[in-house]
Amino acid sequence: MSNLAVLPIIIPLLSGIILAFFPKKLTLVRSLAKVFITINLLVSGYILFTVYTTGSIILETGAWPAPYGIILVADSLSILLVFTTNIIAAACAFYAPHSLSDKKEQYYFYAFFFFLITGVSGAFLTGDIFNLFVFFEVLLMASYALIVLGGDKVQLRESIKYVLINLFSSILFVTAVAFLYAAVGTVNMAQIALRVQEVDQQGILTTIGILLFFVFATKAALFPLYYWMPSPYVKPNPVISALFGALLTKVGIYSIIRVFSLIFIYKIDLTHEVFIWIAGLSMIFGVIGALSTNNIKLIIAYNIIPAIGFIIMGIGVFNETAVSGSVYYLIHDMIIKAALFLIAGTVAYVAGTSDLRKFSGLIHYYPVLGWLLFVSAFVLAGIPPFSGFIGKLLLLTGALSDDEIAIVIIGLISSLLILYSIMKIFIKGFWGVKDESFEPKSIKGLTGPIAFLVAISVFLGVGAEFIYPSIENISTYLLDPEIYIDSVLKE
């Protein structure tokens, strides 16, 4: 029963190993990848259902009791994120065969794809801070291989930057774990939380907390540590961009949510107040980036930064409404970013360029794609009744009830500019003069996965009444670390 918690890690790991044996047999590999990811999606859906009906699943690996062994914690937040990850991965697995060249697929694309999912699921599920570092490395190592897959000049240049910044922040992570171990003498998150609570979070612990925040903020691309992010994310194939944009930065933000709702919560006026400022600056600089460029993929990549800003703002405000807004916005943003990266990739594929000034009138040839982009822009910007609206409404209500007026105004203005930056793609690329010399390319198989993701995000907004109670439960759960500590240490 408690072994369920390891399945979302084991299934993709085994799938990746199996698929690494016969990379050249593409038909077999493609169908096996689809089957495996569907199994994983169904299994994580079942675990999600179990967690919501019977409570968190705690797995002590190797039957060592909690603080001594590594534990896996499938609580309501982490399993929801694992399920969302698998939805995105499934859409990407069905999109990939139509988008990647045969040669790239033969060079172990599916194996690395599954290792990436392994790392992401593991990072969400683990209850041990050093194990979190190891799963970070698992997903980063797979992402290094994916980002350079194909080996273009631009990819090589961007991957050097990407590997360097991630290596640097990983070493800082190890350093932070070393300091934390010296201060509290354990690497188990629940026991760290307990000990930090006992010593009332002295100055050194707050310093370590800020060091950890620095590490996770680099992974999550927050202001002022986002400078490495936009360019490496758009150079590889759209599927890879979608996986990166939807999953990698969100693992960083999940770690921030976990660490700053469980461990470092006793000096809120110092740490969490800083988050609000960083959130505001991320929103401002992210939208400036998104407005500054005519490259459609870069527009989407820059839009990751304000979204991360919105999520961190909820953690900064740290009341129940704002935290549930953060969780809602996190789920919504993972799905819609994957959809938008796939749409931008498809548009760049059919137009032959990602420069917005070089094509127009695509709506005459690709009406479905055009309207999917239109709906996604509304979802992202937060037009009611779509999912972005409910997340932002909760976040801004939460911030208002704490009298953070400045951040609310920045949030509203940046939402407007986000809408403008995406609608620019629609207005310039899809409307406008019909290009008579344009030769339409087939996008068979590409729109299906996009439509699937957009449909889910529309459901997240329209079916909010159905989803909201569980999000609210997660938020009360996050605001009371005692529940987590008790469930893990069984005291």
Next chain:
Amino acid sequence: METLIIVLAGVLVSAATYLLLSRSVIRVILGTAILSHAAHLLIISMGGLKTGAVPILGKEVSSFTDALPQALILTSIVISFAVTAIMLVLAIRAYQKLGTDNLLKLRGFNDD
């Protein structure tokens, strides 16, 4: 003893930072290697450098050194070894394709 090791780790970190900010790719990779050495030294000293026997059971001694930081370092060493290998291969590929190892000259290959 801890103080000495901490000072040594600090020296390594400053050397690594200086190398990371240089232009040549190889110097940058050397910087990351030195930085990971510093981190590993830091872990071992943060676990405490009290004298005790090596953590192997069967010795007739009253105290052992802390075994957990050693396991953490071992994990971290293989990970940073793998990443350094990737970095070196990337540097070679980049040198072959782009014809330079100067990070400032890695510009102007825009595809769009």
